[in-house]
Amino acid sequence: MFELLKSDTSTKARLGKLNTAHGVVDTPVFMPVGTQASVKTLDPRELHEMGTQIILGNSYHLNIRPGLDILRAAGGLHRFMNWEKPILTDSGGYQVFSLAKIRKIKPHGVEFNSHVDGAPLFLGPKEAMEIQRVLGSDIAMVFDECPPYEAPAREQRHAVERTIRWARECREQPRAEGQQVFGIVQGGSNAALREECARALVAMDFDGYAIGGVSVGEPEPEMFKAIEMTEPFLPANKARYAMGLGTPAQLLELIARGVDLFDCVLPTRVARNGTAITRRGAFGLKGSAYKADFRPIEAGCDCFACTHFTRAYLRHLLNVNEILALRMLSIHNVHLFLKLMADVRAAIAAGMFADFYREFIANYVPSKKVLAARKAADNER
């Protein structure tokens, strides 16, 4: 289902094709996040125009609202939201452990209370796969346990044990027609746990492998390490997916470390706070510096926002709380991520990835948070 078309010679970057029930996805790829059956503020036409190949949906959220009965009656998630291209669904594991109030972890799943109305719910491998079967996603994720970065070693070990056991249960559940299932490697920043988890999952022969337990509060250097600890144990002929990541520069770093698939709420979330992401870093558009700046958000960008509106206009809209601004920034930011991946694919195909990567990282100014974490890591050495 995954075809490795080319491997970069000086980095671990890969060019590939992921064949799914709803079409082919060229990798490396960025997947816009549509948690609640909507990529926030955007409609399917806009997603198509930006070059979106595949989007994300979320089992935990969609199971609560609108609920499985409605999704079943609609004929699945693609039809419900009018999106004909591939969809990958998260299993809900991450949300159960991060959003819900957990009552009890049991052998076959988790008893918890809904974060919306407190209703008692149960989610485990069987339930997560049943939800994803009804959703009819092209790629379903196993139900895993994703502990926070600060979790002690004992908790990380238990999470890995449960993740492996639950992955096996997920593997045995019925699937929607043509649905692929990806395993998720946990293990935090512990190399031995990462290796153990990866080996156990690879032995189960999943259709692809995600690296989970990243973007859970760890500093950037730790995140890169977690990827480096895991990647060598993943088979070359299956897609690799780094969950919940990251900034444009981080995506380049992870592609260079052998990752193919990415998803992140970053471009849409920061858009709704008035932040534009460019190839040279992010900036807040609300500032008075832009009040009479009649340039587009990013010079040379051919997204709908940049070809129609100026910074001055969008800044005005942000400052008077006009919803159009949130959508236009979402379009620009998501378009940037998608276009960057297209450029990366072209660079790998042309054997120029190492140059592209070096130049991009040199030009990209990371956020203060990322810079502070890097400095802290340097000081520790």
Add this chain to the structure above:
Amino acid sequence: MFELLKSDTSTKARLGKLNTAHGVVDTPVFMPVGTQASVKTLDPRELHEMGTQIILGNSYHLNIRPGLDILRAAGGLHRFMNWEKPILTDSGGYQVFSLAKIRKIKPHGVEFNSHVDGAPLFLGPKEAMEIQRVLGSDIAMVFDECPPYEAPAREQRHAVERTIRWARECREQPRAEGQQVFGIVQGGSNAALREECARALVAMDFDGYAIGGVSVGEPEPEMFKAIEMTEPFLPANKARYAMGLGTPAQLLELIARGVDLFDCVLPTRVARNGTAITRRGAFGLKGSAYKADFRPIEAGCDCFACTHFTRAYLRHLLNVNEILALRMLSIHNVHLFLKLMADVRAAIAAGMFADFYREFIANYVPSKKVLAARKAADNER
């Protein structure tokens, strides 16, 4: 500038063409409201696709944010918001008297405090016309005084006197190239005042005439009366504009009473509360009745929302606070108003307006508020 193409034989309905600096507007026409340089949630492409011919902007709001310096630097409102078709701007009179904290009414305008930050401001005929000159709207409105429905007779008389005096001042101010100026008739529900105001303004020979002081809290029958009291004194060869109105049924009633232009926040405002407007009345889409309703908002509607999404999906989006729902309802509602006006024009052209009007009113179920006001008016007779 206005061409009367045809008058209906059994009602006062008129078919016309309004020629402006940015193109021709076919009347009767509905003008979507873009108070702060954005028709809320919608982009210019969506407005074009719906058949929007002309939109509204607001001098009071745009003067406060982004302010005249920025609008001047942008090259006017059309360029600032990337809207190439006609724009009509309100003078700000209505907002000064309804939103701002008035400090003092002076001979040449009003001292007030901004509703945004309390800053002391002054707006009068000269200032309002200067703002509209910078905005470069195709149609500028005179600066008037618009008292609430409950205002006592004495206040209504003073408002009419000021409105006439200020209209004369507006008439003498410099204009943007090709800019037309419309007078505004006040007078509340007093027939003598309405006639006096209309005659005085018509003597000044404006490019068109608005009927103001409607949609200011009065019951529907009073609103119809105010229009009926005014219309006979307006020249047939100029466009007539009923400000801030109304529901689809009210638009039909007013067209039958000789009105050509309409603007109203209703379709976009109620959309953001989850209300869909159809040819048979409005309904709230959040209700559980629609949770598994896989029909479009309105059968036969060819708007983007109805051709892409179901009620069940849009209801879900509303219930999980997804912004896409607000936009899709705005598209449907505005499209309905625009399509209704196109159908009205076709009916007048075909000499079938009376039938169209009768049938539409018979099928349209008004809101409870409108029905209650009608009943109260019937009881008074």
